[in-house]
Amino acid sequence: MLRSKSLSSKVADVVLISILVIVALTCILPLWYTLSLSLSSKTAAAAGAVALWPVDFNFDSYKQLLQDGQFFKSFWISIQRVVLGAGLNFIIVPLMAYPLSKTVKDFKGRNVLMWTLIFTMLFNGGLIPLYLTIKGYGLMNSIWALVLVGGAQTIVFNIILTINFFRNLPKSLEEAALVDGAGPWYILFKLYIPLSIPVLATISLFSIVYHWNEFLYGLIFMTREEFYPLQTYIQQLVVSVDPSTMTEDQYKRMSELSNRTLDAAKIFIAMIPVLLVYPFLQKYFIHGITLGSVKE
């Protein structure tokens, strides 16, 4: 861009940057507020005295959190779910993407299979049939319900990303390997996968974030709190009140009664894993957001 040095242009810059900074602050301040709340005293939080900085700074909420066995149980369930879910995703995606990256000429069944895959991504039977199916499989209260149901709904997207990546690898690589007598397994594992680290990192991060954040399947497939993953556990913190008779006063009292500093501490801890992988996400997610591309 050309650099113009006129005064009006400079004023425009200042205004522009101020707006951008304020908007950026609105993205981070709510999270900062949650941290402040978790480090404040209960009375200060209940009185609404907390603003940007903690009032009566203390770690009571975090000490109290340490006593909460279920929080750590749920945290551990979420970790297991992420490892199993992202692991399975990492194995299955390249295995499916490689044959499907072939043209119909090289692999006759390719198009039918591809359209079947796309169909499972775009259509679903809805929540109730899914619930009844999983119940029928006897997977209620099993971590595999979380891993396999969630995974099946996200894997096709990841496969498409990987197909697009495979197709952009130079054709001559595979041809050279073929000349040397390499088979499809060798080409996939020794040639394609090592070259596809960026896209495999991207889909793994997507899978990790998805499995960490997903809460609904924990709620419907787990019948007891002890099996809840972390997000479901946090989601259930809100006390349930009989919906038909709830009044505005009750709603207000409910939000006042709840232990806001402790809840804030739980919310903040649950945020940390995502914050930890965030630098990697930033590095890789650019690949992922453009699912398709404009082709000639």
Add this chain to the structure above:
Amino acid sequence: MRTKGFAKHYYFMLAPGFVWLILFSIVPMFGIVIAFQNYNPGQGVFGSEFIGLETFKYMFTLNDTMNVFYNTIFIAIMKIIGNLIVPLVFALMLNEVRYMGLKRSIQTIVYLPHFLSWVILGGVLLDIFAYQGPVNQMLGAFGVDPVLFFGRADLFPFLVIGSDIWKEFGFNTIIYLAALTGINPALYEAAGIDGANRLKMLWHVTLPGIRTTAVLLAVLSLGNVLNAGFDQIFNLYNPLVYSTGDIIDTWVYRAGLLNLQYELATAVGLLKSVVGFILISLSYYLAYKFTNYRIF
């Protein structure tokens, strides 16, 4: 080619993934027959009496469901419009910033909320907008009486729309920014030589340069007309705001899994899936027609 006999191996590679998708995506689809049955959980899908379209007729007589359809479409369309325009404006503003460090810092901050779950952000928002929370404190400084934000049916849809835009605008700028970097710098130079100022360049170079991207995003968002955002609303709503905030997905959850009206919930869910499938297929078709975009 030396790829004869590879197809057998390709099927081996695809088998585990397809078994997974058949069991967890395709089998549940057959559960939609419940919508046409007088479903009896004891007898299951195969033993229950077939009643045709009764449930669908019943569905259209319920005020409840009509209201839910309206809420869904209203919230979803408002979100689509906001999620197209706000990121575009933000990307254009960000594009004018010449300090690379500042630009990158702003980007890092505004992308973050996208990766946090609605469980977490729902908790954060309920704190921020609590009766004694910081937003009401700020309003109090201007002499405004505290507002019970998430308890007000008239405000709820707009809080939902606004907070969704807040969560996603940063991430959505990525695509626009990618398009902006694709504009040939020579065009700006030429415009500068012709005496164009920054506004003129914006109008005559930048906007035409990202028109295709904007059209593409608008067309693709057609597929979201029935997706008002289950995760978000489920974590923010309460019985006080059902009249304006209840959407198809949250209604299906309550009708099916809490009130055990399996047939009705399946029918409503099926209607949503079918219409959604048609819309998304149409959007892909139009995207291909207009911009040559293909997902694979």
